[in-house]
Amino acid sequence: MQTELAKKLGIEFPIFAFTHCRDVVVAVSKAGGFGVLGAVGFTPEQLETELTWIDEHIGDLPYGVDIVIPGKYEGMGEGDAEKLEADLRALIPEQHRQFVQKILADHDVPEVPDEEKMQELLGWTEATAGPQVQVALSHPKVKLLANALGTPPPDVIEEIHAAGRLVAAPCGAPSQAVRHVNAGVDIVIAQGTEGGGHTGDIGSMVLWPEVLDVLGDTPMLAAGGIGSGRQMAAALAMGAQGVWTGSLWLTVEEADVPPAQMQSLLDATARDTVRSRSWTGKPCRMLRNEWTDAWEAEGNPKPLGMPMQFMVTSNAVQRGHKYPEQAKDVNFNPVGQIVGRMNKMRPTRDVIFDMVCECIDATERMTNLMQQSLED
């Protein structure tokens, strides 16, 4: 099952797994796939700690890091992270901050102590993600850097290429794929609207072949709604060089998802997600709950742009992490429609193994069909 890209990266199966959890990165790469650590929640120092841990546990296997530099955001082009944060903070209406406080107070979600409060801006801009790139590149087993939410800036692409690593970027429409290729991106991740996290509005079945048709020789990874070997076989049959998955790894045994949040995921059906701007300012697929409904209700404040909306909600994210039981109806729960099939916690190894077996079965079914048609 080695596609050209899998060979290039030295992996057994073309299954790429986005996760915020270092244990999952290691488990995926050890099972023959390619683990990718989402860096957005880490300061450069924390990222260094996570990558050092991965290096110590992953053996000689490769893995990736995902950063977030949106193509467009408020304050774009300003280099100094602290100044940018202060300037943006001044633009946030007090009404938005009060609304967040009210939603959490109505659900009795406690405050986090002042000394534990995290930075509001995080790695959502070039100024904050730049140092993360340098940290990632100082780890030789990091063979790929992905950038969410847009074409990475030219200097970032140059820096990654100069270090001999590959650059990947997601798209939700063919025009974005063309922009990525023209900028020198090595791998395009075509993510259909079904996917968890930030996502566009075109379904995977329509998007993947449209993107493949404009890509030329640049490899495409198929994303959005992939949770089984049958879906993987469909993506490979269309011409994808692999699958890029995210939701699936939230309910593996190695994931560090708190029990209350895990239960919401295990219970959810494919109809329980919504694309909402209420946490980050850009459309993001997540479990629908009282928080997402509140931001849609008439008369309530509307979400701000990125990164300001996350500056308003970052404290709520932290409170949700610290008190998942109290926050279970108002928590940030990004996940895709494939959540409907994620009904049981399973070891990462089994998830990969089953996906590969099912993909082989689906391929055999197609081959038999062709053979039978020839014989008839």
Ligand SMILES: Cc1cc2nc3c(=O)[nH]c(=O)nc-3n(C[C@H](O)[C@H](O)[C@H](O)COP(=O)(O)O)c2cc1C
């Ligand atoms: C909990 C969660 C958080 C995500 N955060 C990011 C992120 O920070 N950066 C990114 O490039 N993609 C992020 N994604 C999207 C994934 O990389 C991937 O494209 C998506 O999950 C694929 O669709 P699927 O969820 O149907 O597998 C996230 C997805 C989930 C489920």
